[in-house]
Amino acid sequence: MRIKQLSPSLANQIAAGEVIERPASVVKELLENSLDAESKYIDIFLESGGSRLIKIRDQGGGIAKQDLALALSRHATSKIATISDLESVGTLGFRGEALASIASVSRLTLTSNNGDDNIGWSITSNNEIRAEKQSRGTSVEVRDLFYNVPARRKFLRTERTEYLRIDEIVRKVSICRPEINITLSNDGKITRNYRASSSNEDKMRRLRDAFGQGFTENAIYLDEHRENIRLSGWVSLPTYSRSQADQQYFFVNSRVIRDKLIAHAVKRAYSDVLYQSRQPVFALFLDIDPTAVDVNVHPTKNEVRFRDSREVHDFIFGVLHKRLGDVSPRELLKKPNLDQYSSIPTQSKFVMEGPSQDLRSNTAIHKNQMPLKGVSEIISDHSDDMPPLGYALAQLHGIYILAQNEHGLVIVDMHAAHERIIYERLKIAEKDLKMQPLLIPVTIAVAPSEVNVVDLFSNELMALGIELSIASEESLIIRAIPSLLPVSNAEQLVRDVLSDLVEFGSMIKIHEKKDDILSTMACHGSVRANRKLSLEEMNALLRAMEETKRSAQCNHGRPTFSLLTVSELDGLFLRGR
Template sequence: MSIRLLPPQLINQIAAGEVVERPASVIKELLENSLDAGARQIEIDVEQGGKRLLRVRDDGTGIPRDELALALSRHATSKIASLEELEQVASLGFRGEALPSIASVSRLSLSSRALDADTGWTVEADGSERIEAPRPAAHPVGTSVEVRELFFNTPARRKFLRTDTTEYKHIEDVVRRLAMSRFSVGLTLRHNRKQVFRLPPAGTQEEAARRLARLCGAPFVDHSLYVSQQTGELRLSGWVGLPTFSRSQADLQYFFVNGRMVRDKLITHAVRQAYQDVLYHGRHPAYVLYFELDPALVDVNVHPAKSEVRFRDSRAIHGFIFQALHQALAGVRPGQGQPGEAAFAAPAREPAAPSPAPTARHQQAIPLQALEQVATYAALHPAAASVSGAAAMPETVADADAVETPPLGYALGQLHGIYILSQNARGLVLVDMHAAHERITYERLKTAHAETGIRSQPLLVPVTVSVSEREAALAESDPGVFRELGFEVDRLGPEQLVIRQVPTLLAGADAAALVRDVLSDLLEHGVSTRLREAMNDILSTLACHGSVRANRQLTLAEMNALLRDMEHTERSGQCNHGRPTWVQFSLAELDRLFLRGQ
């Protein structure tokens, strides 16, 4: 077959295959155009899951009469005009493909009135190349796009659409994401002429939290921290769920880069690493985060749907996001809703104490003798146990009233040698003493390890590792990645490395496997935390073996010393394995259990 030019209409329909997957794709493109036009109020009407009608009205700047027909032409846009502007795109849309692609597979009506125009104008397209001349139309300042009978002229694609309910669910998900991306814009969504939600503009953090509660559920906002941190041109803000508000699926994870919702493996990896020490196995964190940086530092033109991005300096971005969230989660401890005034703003709502979780089962005593000869917690931490005043249980109730009650209160006793029962200002606190002491011991081991530095030991017999040529070149070009973690790795050949030195803590580990994993991470994410994780795993095991066991009887002074240590230890809300260390029962909850006041 000879080479020939494709007809314009076929070109448009091929482009539509990339841009218009389903009705939700149309809504996404139209909403992004409205936001780029500076809209403050947007109304969305959907009928029959979008198959019959999709209509988006906005109060943006509008389109002049002589540009209406041009708006339905491919690669016609007002958002970029040069390669330089393409390399630092600040708008959501910029390719000029959306409207002509949608028009090629539907019956489309575009009506608009520009800011300085006396009247509105409208143009229509019916899936063909023909576009009628604009005609006058009564329309307020702004733009309306009406899309009817999507895929009417491509029946094969229309057959792939799901039920009205399923297609509408995808539309609602898109509107939900866009509503989270721009709190300053009011949004109304109607399906089959029934209002689904009406979201007024949110100008304050409190109003934004209310909108978020409407979109993601009040429990997420109630059990999250608001974080805001900036370093140079990088700024991260938003809500991160407490570890106890983890999910069985990664279904409440929203990340916006310069206002654009993206799914990026680098970002997901950085967030996951920040939760690594506090998340229960198999659970997923919940978050709504906003990342802002110079548009020149990120390439948004790497995917037809613009759902993926590429950062110029991926390692720096990963490190910034990880550190910001790592510090936020480190500050989650009893009585401390915010981890530091300088770096973090106050929570959108006062976070509730961790709630009981199905996985909060106590650990049985482990038959290991490490530190078991130490009779009491006081002997393990004499400084903490010797604290007087607020650290010890007041002798009388009168004394307790005279002293401000600490967040975890004062111990009342032990339950089956496993749990500590404590009274605080809110009610009853229940503490898993082994899990709590395990976290305290683990954090102290990590601090001591960081202060003394990583000690290394040479291998009597160097280990040869077979890798790809690309991985070998990477190890040779960046030896500092291994050296700063106590490894000495040299290139032995085109596809061979040799390990000559390992950290003392990892002397018994599979060094070759670790090196391969690190190189894989570096190629995938530009950064690796494998070695630190491996060392932390060993410290975690030591902490577990060195912590007070279940069935250990403690005195009240020892219990209170443990409570005070929890209040001053980072991440003390979870043990090293992500299980809760304490739960709070308010007086109101206890009253309900006993039907008091009913």
């Protein structure tokens, strides 16, 4: 079979298959053109979820009449001209493919005016040019998408599904470009109206529209920069997470991107504060020198490559890890409206009439009974010096510490809390972890593979504060363990650490998983269930939690404490109803 040159229309349809997948792809490309034209107002009109009509109107710089035909040609653009321009792209679009691709699979009409009068010019997919009434800016009308590609059209979803995909695109743009007014209409009804905003309050309003009220109430702001790189935005507290990664927005130089490197950095930052496979919610903005990032990776421009990917990864991880570590119990226990407590009455003495009254009145406890204080009085007594986690009241079933703070009742999982405290101390002391020699060395039976691990990684074990010697092919002698951990758990500690080393297998993996090994060690060093604690010990644990980073979660991501406010307790007993 002879080689043939494809016709321009067929070549455009093939190219459109990469760029234009569905109505949302059209909206994305046209929105990027409007943003590059520096329009402050963008209106989007849809019919049938975009499958019948997509119309986008902006007030940007417009296109000159003599450039209209060229605008619908492949690889024609005003945004780059040389190789050096391609290496430092500062605009969202640059490939010159979008309009040509859209025109090849739809009935397109492009109308534009780059002057101050109201006379513009329009061009259709058939290259017919005529004068039209048009204010300064550009209007693109796309009708009957994929009308000439039936195979693609039948793969479109329902009108609502296609609309929701467009809504997602518009939502992302509204978050990264808060200074732009954007309206979205579907079948004649305005569904979104994003007004331009400059203050943080307005930006939070857009975030609330995108992620919901729950996110804005559980989000923390960050803004860090180093030389020519800056990371800012909002991330969810570890206590607010989702089962899916569907609310994770990352922008590089105002471009929405998906990147495994960035996803890994965020995942690592949350690794020891999120429970199992839960996913954080975030909207993060990375500003970086355009010459340090390659955006010419994929036709959809959703992927990028960084010139120094390790530096970017470590910067993102470091900023997020530090910010999450700085979240204190005081920040988590957001102060409720205490005015609602002011009307809570003090509880009167409980008096029963009848013969039993004399019996009770003779007991010592009732002879010395003091009137019970109301919650409002207790709060006022300690309002000036009450710590965030309050003061311990009692221990429940040897598992939980019950404490009272200014908001209500704090319930602490003492093992989980102590585990986090030990873990953070081990991480701090890791470089100079002191060992405590065992008065009587312990001999344990192990598998031959574990003996080999000790032989291979004896230096790494010493760095972890564990000294082992080989007694035989199937036994080891424990001579020392970290001084931060109790001697009573030495055997099980060593077995679990050896199990981790066998699993990770190589030096690289061991360095990557060192925190997991320290977590295992911390688990064995923490207080166990059914251990009776005095009030002094319980309060010492609460104070240590307040001083420890990431103390709201244990090493496995489980919460370490929970708060029941007075109003929530009132609800349990139907008070005030």
